[in-house]
Amino acid sequence: MSLDAARLITADLQLARRARARHFGPALILSLLFVGGFLVLEGMRPDLWRQPGAQLLAQLAVWGLCLVALPAVGLGLWFPPRPLRIGLVIAAIAAAVLAALGPDLGRILGGTGQGPQLDYCVAGTVGTGLVVLTIGVLSGAFAARRRATSALWVSGGLSLMALDAIVWHCPSDDPGHNLFSHLGAAALLMLLASVAGLIVHRRQRGG
Amino acid sequence: MNVAQPGLAALMDRYLDGDERAFGQLHAALSPRLRGLLGKLVRDNATAEDLLQATLLKAHLAREGFVVRGPHPDAAVQAWYATIARNLALDHLRGQVRERRRRVDGGEDRDLMQEIATDLPSVEEWQVDRDTAAEITRRVHEALAQLPAAQREVVELHKLAGLSMAEISERLQIREGAVRVRAHRAYKALARVLGPGLFLAAMQLWATRGQA
Numbered sequence: 494m495s496l497d498a499a500r501l502i503t504a505d506l507q508l509a510r511r512a513r514a515r516h517f518g519p520a521l522i523l524s525l526l527f528v529g530g531f532l533v534l535e536g537m538r539p540d541l542w543r544q545p546g547a548q549l550l551a552q553l554a555v556w557g558l559c560l561v562a563l564p565a566v567g568l569g570l571w572f573p574p575r576p577l578r579i580g581l582v583i584a585a586i587a588a589a590v591l592a593a594l595g596p597d598l599g600r601i602l603g604g605t606g607q608g609p610q611l612d613y614c615v616a617g618t619v620g621t622g623l624v625v626l627t628i629g630v631l632s633g634a635f636a637a638r639r640r641a642t643s644a645l646w647v648s649g650g651l652s653l654m655a656l657d658a659i660v661w662h663c664p665s666d667d668p669g670h671n672l673f674s675h676l677g678a679a680a681l682l683m684l685l686a687s688v689a690g691l692i693v694h695r696r697q698r699g700g
Numbered sequence: 701m702n703v704a705q706p707g708l709a710a711l712m713d714r715y716l717d718g719d720e721r722a723f724g725q726l727h728a729a730l731s732p733r734l735r736g737l738l739g740k741l742v743r744d745n746a747t748a749e750d751l752l753q754a755t756l757l758k759a760h761l762a763r764e765g766f767v768v769r770g771p772h773p774d775a776a777v778q779a780w781y782a783t784i785a786r787n788l789a790l791d792h793l794r795g796q797v798r799e800r801r802r803r804v805d806g807g808e809d810r811d812l813m814q815e816i817a818t819d820l821p822s823v824e825e826w827q828v829d830r831d832t833a834a835e836i837t838r839r840v841h842e843a844l845a846q847l848p849a850a851q852r853e854v855v856e857l858h859k860l861a862g863l864s865m866a867e868i869s870e871r872l873q874i875r876e877g878a879v880r881v882r883a884h885r886a887y888k889a890l891a892r893v894l895g896p897g898l899f900l901a902a903m904q905l906w907a908t909r910g911q912a
Contacts, residue, residue, distance in 0.1 A: 498756035
């Protein structure tokens with residue numbers, strides 16, 4: 494036989510992956526433009542580069558996770574092995590907590606500062622996330638893969654994006670505000686986006 | 701340290717999601733078993749290898765239709781591939797019988813068809829619809845027209861007339877190795893011109909029609 498089926502099939506899968514990357518590239522750029530536009534219009538926090546090094550590093554890691562790693566997994570552009578996937582989830586949670594609250598987590602336990610309330614930062618986080626969620630739904634990002642869990646990766650990506658946007662905008666150092674209005678709002682957004690994403694996946698994938 | 705290997709169903713799931721590494725692992729796990737099965741059915745290693753390649757291609761094109769049924773997902777994957785392989789082998793054997801009947805020219809082999817009767821699903825179940833097939837055929841003929849005459853002739857005799865490499869060698873009065881080289885170059889050129897997806901579809905179409 495002159496055919497090597499395995500090679501042809503592999504080439505076909507690679508072609509499909511490249512096509513997916515081309516398809517979702519504009520949606521990712523649009524999301525980035527929107528979040529960038531939000532930061533430009535609303536203004537970045539004046540102490541952005543004066544934050545504790547670990548916190549700034551965590552925020553940069555969150556950008557990397559939300560713009561590259563999580564969408565790549567969710568859209569089927571990257572298939573890391575299970576241990577690495579678990580590592581990514583843990584890294585995303587740890588980076589989000591550190592990015593929002595800073596390294597001095599002991600202050601949170603003190604219970605000082607603001608409690609849960611609907612303020613500008615909650616509205617900004619959820620509002621930003623919902624726009625990115627709409628871009629994701631319209632581009633088909635939640636149904637790019639056969640597995641329903643892919644929707645959770647996309648939801649995680651957009652929630653982290655909204656969190657980093659609000660953290661780079663709001664200069665608050667009140668641990669209560671950062672906990673409830675930044676991290677809490679991102680968690681709420683993650684919940685909403687996950688439910689919406691799973692419904693969209695079910696509808697578009699028929700199961 | 702021993703790292704647990706993912707099962708066939710887990711690999712299939714990832715392959716269906718587009719993971720080419722998972723396909724590679726699935727291919728490595730299934731190929732020896734399918735090769736053995738096909739070898740037993742057709743009793744010829746070269747043909748079994750041909751049919752194994754065709755099985756993988758057909759399964760790839762039909763993969764969206766795969767669903768796990770029953771309590772044993774790994775067994776379901778193996779059974780799905782085995783069914784495709786067996787259907788292809790049976791179609792191949794039927795084609796051989798038809799060929800013998802044509803050659804015998806008297807109908808004395810008519811009962812041979814009954815000898816390989818099967819209650820398995822027919823290969824037609826895997827066929828693409830007619831419109832798609834017509835479009836693929838048109839594109840393939842356009843691509844074939846771009847090949848050098850010597851390569852085109854080999855492809856036409858192999859895939860369209862259904863001749864084996866040995867028969868083509870005999871007909872063209874050239875060595876079988878030369879036929880294989882021409883075929884290899886021709887298929888590479890076709891895959892380049894058509895792209896992997898369309899080329900796979902053409903192979904599937906040929907595989908189903910070549911036996912009919």
